[in-house]
Amino acid sequence: MIKRFFIGFLIFFLISCSKNEKPIVAFYYWKTILKLSETEKQLLKDNDVSKLYIRYFDIGLHPQTQEPIPLSPIRFQENIKAFEVVPVVFIQNKVMSMPRLDVNDLAQKTVHLVEEINTKNKIASHEIQIDCDWTLKSKDNYLKFIERVKELSKQKLSATIRLHQVKYFKKTKIPNVDSGVLMYYNMGSIAPDSLNSIYDQKIAARYLKSLKNYPLHLDFALPIYSWGVHIRNQRVIGLRSKMNVSELKSDPNFQQLSKIFFKVKKSNYKNGVFYEENDLLKIEAIAAEDLKQMAEELEENVAQKPKEIIFYDLDEFNLKNYEKNIFEQVVSCF
Incomplete structure (x- = not known):
């Protein structure tokens, strides 16, 4: 009797543990040269990170021939044998829209270049991820491309998925991949208003209930980056990466007008960009509270618990904006 009770308890315990198992923490690496700083290495160690999604190259169109070409292939200057590496290929939608x-x-060349980079750097990958914000116009080419890459690579294949592709999946269709990664950011329009285009809870709410109906297993990618929206005469003229409030506060050429808006006091160059007197910079960033809110609202609406939470992106500039245990706090929401 006691033995049966013990076995029953053990089974219940194991089932409970599997249900309560937290997703793993992973990161995207999106630079053209892979070299980790000491801060980045420590962050990976502190969070027991074993998996990195590394952008291998983009695919765009040649300016003269309008033929697909690889852009900015990554160069490794770091030994990353300690990590499971997932090559990520970003494909511009205009490539997939070609009639x-x-x-x-294209599929053969894509797989070949991934294999070439792996061989050169002695990386044995078991998964490839395709990142493309496909549309109704590019859908047919994209879905065929995914099929062919899966056949040729003989590896697990994942794809990035946007909110609109979840809500309208009967029109946009579902790529034949093993899993998807929902890019839970870049939701709004980049505009001179006071809204945050990276994350807007009101926009997210329009799509969240659709998650329960999406047939493909989804992991989640959450943003930890910030940027400046460069505004001149009430028009957006560019996005300025690696920019945050604290950096502009310490720059005498900029005057803080509000929590997120700065005015250029006098014309100057900053990081190779010219800022004209009276230009505005709107800082869009994601606070720790935003990350927790995003995790909580996703958790409330998922059909299936994610296996991974992938943060975009691993960069010392981004990491210094958060306390070191923020990533553990976020995954604990699931």
């Missing part, structure tokens, strides 16, 4: 795209040729 006479040779899908088979």
Whole structure:
């Protein structure tokens, strides 16, 4: 009797543990040269990170021939044998929108270049991720491309998924991949108003209930970056990466007008960009409280618990804006 009770308790305990198992923490690495700083290395160690999603190259169009070409392939200056590496290929939607795209040729070249980079750097990857914000116009080419890459690579294949592709999946269709990663950011329009285009809870709310109906397993990518929206005469003229409030507060050329707006006091160059007197910079960033809120609202609406939470992106500039245990706090919401 006691033995049966013990076995029953053990089974219940194991089932409970599996249900309560937290997603793992992973990161995207989106620079063209892979070299980790001491801060980045320590962060990975502190969070027991074993998996990195590394942008290998982009695919765009040649300016003269309008043929697909690889852009900015990554160069490794760091030994990353301690990590499971997932090569990520970002494909511009205009490539997939080409009416006479040779899908088979593009898939072969894509897989070949991934393998070439792996071989050169002695990386044994078991998964490839395709990142493309496909549309109704590019859907057919994209879905065929995914099929062909899966056949050729003989690896697990994942794809990034946007909110609109979740809500309207019957129109946009679902790529034949093993899993998807919902990019839970870049929701709004980049505009001179006071809204945050990276994360807007009101916009997110329009899509969240659709998650329960999406048939593909989804992991989640959450943002930890910030940028400046450069405004001149009430028009957006560019996005300025690696920019935050504390940096502008310490720059005498900028005057803080509100929590997120800064005015250029006198014309100057900053990080190679010219700022004209009276230009405005709107800082869009994600606070720790935003990350927790995002995790909580996703957790409330998922059909299936995520296996991974991937933060975009691993960069010392981004990491210094958060306490070191923020990533553990976020995954504990699931």
